[in-house]
Amino acid sequence: MISTRQLRYFVEIAESGSFSAAAERLFIAQSALSRQVKELESQLDTLLFERTARQPRLTAAGQAFLPRARTLLVDLEKAQRLAREVGQGVRGSLRLSHSSTVPLSGQLLARLSGYLHDNPGVSMEIAQQSSEAQLVELAEGRLEVGLLRLPVLRQHEDVCVQALFEEPLLLAVAQDHRLAGESSVHLAQLHEEAFISIPHRQRGGLSYLSAQLCSREGFFPRAARVVSRKTTQLQLIQAGFGVALLPRCMQDLAPATVKFVTLADEDCNSTVALAYRRDAGALVQGFLNCMQDR
Secondary structure (H helix, E strand, O other): OOOHHHHHHHHHHHHHOOHHHHHHHHOOOHHHHHHHHHHHHHHHOOOOEEOOOOOOEEOHHHHHHHHHHHHHHHHHHHHHHHHHHHHOOOOEEEEEEEOOOOOOOHHHHHHHHHHHHHOOOEEEEEEEOOHHHHHHHHHOOOOOEEEEEOOOOOOOOOEEEEEEEEEEEEEEEEOOOOOOOOOEEOHHHHOOOEEOOOOOOOOOHHHHHHHHHHHHOOOOOEEOOOOOOOOOHHHHHHOOOOEEEEEHHHHHOOOOOEEEEEEOOOOOEEEEEEEEEOOOOHHHHHHHHHHHHO
């Protein structure tokens, strides 16, 4: 089988014009160079050079073989570089999903932009999924990274969930709501309010956290006539169906007719987390490191 070394030696002789010059540039003995070229000619069953007293000349077969040998060497170098970059985590494609309450805005968008700026060889495929769906996709190997809100109730053996950052929760109300003009409110003031996001008994996330915080104040959120766990919450609040506790980043998506009021209670924060497989490769590890460092 033809070797990369033989191709490289053949091209070097053709470009330098002599066996001696090629041997000098390749830092090998001329005899070793000649032996490799003879083996190459033997495998091709044809002469590539006419040996003359002055300098070797390419035969017709050698002239036909030269451009293809150059292309093979260039393609091989590209393949080696690609494999090395993928192995080092600086090239490839990442599949990422985020929950509806983790919009790609603010500091999260800045971190993503910074990562892509620093890693021009990486592309991303982004989708929106619930936290539960993300964890299943990760466990089954159809997703590389998930962005979700804690807590998560279902654990998967092969999936890690790591906190990324915290942000305060705010009360979101319609502009004509009785609390819209307040500078801050206590959770206890909301015991009669209708909440448009009520937790599912088997799901975690923002609605579960909201219920925990309300329960801490002695009441469970009363369900509005229309409820949603998606970004349609903002439209439901705007229409006056009820209120919700939403992270500060949701202000970036909210219409002007939805007002956000500060919560006066302590520890009313929500945590955004990264989810990934325990056996994640270099590409995912590089992304995780970049997201955590910024």
